[in-house]
Amino acid sequence: MQTKDFATTVLSWQKQHGRHDLPWQQPATPYRVLVSEIMLQQTQVTTVIPYFQRWMDTFPTLETLAQASEDEVMALWQGLGYYSRARNLRKAAQYLVQEFNGKFPNNLDELLSIPGVGPYTAGAIRSFAFNDYGPIVDGNVKRFFCRLFGIEGDTTRSAVNKQLWNKAADLTPSHNNRHFAQGLLDIGATLCTPANPDCARCPFRSQCFAYKHNMQKELPTPKAKKKVPVRKSHFLLQRSGHSIQLEKRPQPGIWAALWCLPELSEAPASAQLAAEFEHTFSHFKMRASIWSLSQSEQVAEEAPHNPQCWVEQADVADYGLPSPIKKVLPKLWEQD
DNA sequence: CAGACGTGGGT
DNA sequence: TACCCAAGTCT
Numbered sequence: 003m004q005t006k007d008f009a010t011t012v013l014s015w016q017k018q019h020g021r022h023d024l025p026w027q028q029p030a031t032p033y034r035v036l037v038s039e040i041m042l043q044q045t046q047v048t049t050v051i052p053y054f055q056r057w058m059d060t061f062p063t064l065e066t067l068a069q070a071s072e073d074e075v076m077a078l079w080q081g082l083g084y085y086s087r088a089r090n091l092r093k094a095a096q097y098l099v100q101e102f103n104g105k106f107p108n109n110l111d112e113l114l115s116i117p118g119v120g121p122y123t124a125g126a127i128r129s130f131a132f133n134d135y136g137p138i139v140d141g142n143v144k145r146f147f148c149r150l151f152g153i154e155g156d157t158t159r160s161a162v163n164k165q166l167w168n169k170a171a172d173l174t175p176s177h178n179n180r181h182f183a184q185g186l187l188d189i190g191a192t193l194c195t196p197a198n199p200d201c202a203r204c205p206f207r208s209q210c211f212a213y214k215h216n217m218q219k220e221l222p223t224p225k226a227k228k229k230v231p232v233r234k235s236h237f238l239l240q241r242s243g244h245s246i247q248l249e250k251r252p253q254p255g256i257w258a259a260l261w262c263l264p265e266l267s268e269a270p271a272s273a274q275l276a277a278e279f280e281h282t283f284s285h286f287k288m289r290a291s292i293w294s295l296s297q298s299e300q301v302a303e304e305a306p307h308n309p310q311c312w313v314e315q316a317d318v319a320d321y322g323l324p325s326p327i328k329k330v331l332p333k334l335w336e337q338d
Numbered sequence: 339c340a341g342a343c344g345t346g347g348g349t
Numbered sequence: 350t351a352c353c354c355a356a357g358t359c360t
Contacts (some may be wrong), residue, residue: 067348225354
């Protein structure tokens with residue numbers, strides 16, 4: 003298929019059936035595109051929308067973000083996951099203000115030098131913000147291309163990945179990139195879905211390898227699934243009046259830079275079990291116990307390596323907490 | 339290269 | 350329920 007034919011079909015479909023009312027599309031300024039693309043990494047559109055709105059209300063410009071504290075940023079990002087994105091987004095704003103005088107570069111190499119911006123996001127910024135040639139390969143495009151062209155094999159393998167990027171580079175037009183990129187994503191997100199793709203409405207049906215060979219379920223090649231290990235975690239509940247003790251999580255590691263109950267290396271000798279929870283991450287399952295010490299034992303703690311603080315119940319919302327911790331907090335406040 | 343890195347929606 | 354996996358990047 004020729005580049006022009008492919009692009010023409012995508013653009014035509016996009017105009018009629020694509021998404022035109024996503025919050026970050028109007029207006030698609032470089033800053034708004036950057037924020038949305040970082041938020042959308044491995045995260046669904048419906049989850050991102052309220053976070054994006056709150057973010058823009060709080061940090062309307064690159065400069066306001068560059069001046070924000072890490073804690074402010076983490077508090078706004080709490081619940082969205084992959085928190086390095088939030089730390090990097092703040093660094094990105096500072097970097098762009100310092101090194102580029104707050105004006106976004108539009109070439110690939112300089113975009114790739116921005117913290118948290120990889121090949122996909124760099125291409126997305128070029129396409130969405132500058133309407134320039136900017137090939138993108140994300141999960142949607144991978145799925146669409148693997149089916150359309152009959153590309154087999156684990157898409158995380160470098161050879162397969164390279165093949166997909168070469169396809170994208172070839173098929174991406176030199177005009178109308180904003181609508182082309184959106185069309186590519188929308189075809190993947192609304193037609194060429196992981197389960198039960200809507201082939202009947204697909205403009206590429208007649209050329210699709212997977213449709214022709216009835217291999218929609220086999221393509222893209224499913225990843226080998228690994229089972230996640232279980233790790234035991236212990237947290238310390240210390241209360242004083244209406245306040246609770248929090249500790250800033252170290253970096254690197256899970257929940258880095260969030261505030262959390264202090265984590266212990268093992269269960270305390272004489273302590274009361276205040277609560278338990280299980281939380282499954284992408285790569286392990288946490289089985290957590292929360293321990294409260296009696297009044298007399300409360301001071302007996304080693305010098306903390308991480309910042310600690312006491313927070314009033316009413317002020318907890320100002321702190322970025324891990325989701326399962328935030329969920330268990332009401333149960334903890336009820337206790338004596 | 340393989341693993342770390344979160345959470346919630348959809349089936 | 351359990352499992353897949355989402356507009357990926359960094360180390």
